[in-house]
Amino acid sequence: MASAASIPSSEPEPPKVHASHITSIKAFVESKGDSSPIPSTYHSITQLHDDNDVADDFAVSIPIIDFSHLSSHHPQTHAQAVHLLGKACSEWGFFLLINHGIPENLVEKLMKKSREFHDLPMEEKESGDKGPFEPIRYGTSFCPQVEKVHYWRDYLKAITFPQFNFPHKPSGYREVAYDYSQKIRSVTRKLLEGISESLGLASNSIIECTDFDSGHQLFAVNMYPPCPQPHLALGMPSHSDIGLLTLLTQNGIGGLQVKHHGKWVNVNPLPNCQIVLLSDQLEVVSNGRYERVLHRAILNNRDTRISVVLANGPALDKEIGPVAELLENEKPLFRSIKYRDYFQFQQRSRLADKSSLDEIRLN
Numbered sequence: 142m143a144s145a146a147s148i149p150s151s152e153p154e155p156p157k158v159h160a161s162h163i164t165s166i167k168a169f170v171e172s173k174g175d176s177s178p179i180p181s182t183y184h185s186i187t188q189l190h191d192d193n194d195v196a197d198d199f200a201v202s203i204p205i206i207d208f209s210h211l212s213s214h215h216p217q218t219h220a221q222a223v224h225l226l227g228k229a230c231s232e233w234g235f236f237l238l239i240n241h242g243i244p245e246n247l248v249e250k251l252m253k254k255s256r257e258f259h260d261l262p263m264e265e266k267e268s269g270d271k272g273p274f275e276p277i278r279y280g281t282s283f284c285p286q287v288e289k290v291h292y293w294r295d296y297l298k299a300i301t302f303p304q305f306n307f308p309h310k311p312s313g314y315r316e317v318a319y320d321y322s323q324k325i326r327s328v329t330r331k332l333l334e335g336i337s338e339s340l341g342l343a344s345n346s347i348i349e350c351t352d353f354d355s356g357h358q359l360f361a362v363n364m365y366p367p368c369p370q371p372h373l374a375l376g377m378p379s380h381s382d383i384g385l386l387t388l389l390t391q392n393g394i395g396g397l398q399v400k401h402h403g404k405w406v407n408v409n410p411l412p413n414c415q416i417v418l419l420s421d422q423l424e425v426v427s428n429g430r431y432e433r434v435l436h437r438a439i440l441n442n443r444d445t446r447i448s449v450v451l452a453n454g455p456a457l458d459k460e461i462g463p464v465a466e467l468l469e470n471e472k473p474l475f476r477s478i479k480y481r482d483y484f485q486f487q488q489r490s491r492l493a494d495k496s497s498l499d500e501i502r503l504n
């Protein structure tokens with residue numbers, strides 16, 4: 142049998158490093174230097190060519206929602222904003238949010254501290270990853286011990302609502318994160334009111350049926366170091382998020398793509414906007430009228446990208462199904478389950494490359 146080393150090749154053989162031996166992709170990259178080939182265990186873009194089509198002509202029609210119009214007391218301005226919001230939800234499952242009132246300098250501080258966090262020596266980052274209900278988790282890829290392909294990202298995840306958990310280092314990070322998490326919750330609450338109205342429901346319908354005021358909030362800080370072979374690997378594979386609405390902001394470096402009409406669209410956000418993604422539980426409560434959006438993170442070989450991603454969901458012990466009023470005239474598309482149990486489905490299905498929504502979809 143020919144050994145790999147005896148096969149003549151102009152390309153150096155990629156090392157077969159299993160990410161379970163890598164606790165931080167950032168530290169791994171720094172130890173290797175920039176130009177070495179990436180381990181073959183990170184090759185996620187191999188047979189995905191069909192799935193890999195990027196359609197930049199869609200990018201110009203990405204919906205933009207003006208939050209100040211949605212909050213307006215002027216009935217016509219508000220009604221028009223609700224209409225546009227409903228259209229964005231049904232046509233894209235995603236939109237850019239402008240004039241949201243979250244100060245730009247708060248986001249700048251958050252990005253600075255997030256970078257400092259990922260730059261801390263390993264031993265100063267609290268804990269590893271012991272599962273989705275652990276209050277603070279730090280890790281790399283998605284689930285390196287069991288997954289087949291690894292992803293080029295390190296992450297911090299903290300549950301920031303109903304209890305606020307966050308690392309104590311670097312100093313000042315906790316305070317900035319607390320302020321940001323509160324502001325994101327209040328923007329999300331207002332968006333859920335608008336979305337309820339756009340479905341023809343009372344504005345508090347989704348908030349009440351998900352017990353949103355005790356809702357779960359997951360605060361994730363992703364760091365994607367430059368990747369020497371960005372065409373071979375991904376920062377995050379195609380997925381949808383678990384909660385109701387995810388609000389995402391990044392450090393000015395692009396990389397997010399959303400799936401629209403079967404094509405990937407690069408999201409180049411406007412300055413100081415929030416990127417809003419409809420997540421699984423919103424598809425459930427709206428009984429499929431508003432579908433969750435598939436998205437992924439691609440890589441580049443120049444800049445470190447940081448994204449701060451807040452997944453805002455129902456209360457963990459609330460049983461979630463389609464809003465009752467919507468079922469007066471239509472059949473339920475999903476069965477109701479506790480949000481806590483949905484988390485378990487999500488972990489299992491992600492590893493099996495399936496959609497967790499399929500676990501609760503009715504025929």
Ligand SMILES: O=C(O)CCC(=O)C(=O)O
Pocket residue numbers: 361363377382389396397398436437438448450
């Ligand atoms: O970094 C990004 O743009 C995407 C991150 C993401 O989808 C997630 O954390 O769920």
Ligand SMILES: [Fe+2]
Pocket residue numbers: 380381382436
């Ligand atoms: Fe996501």
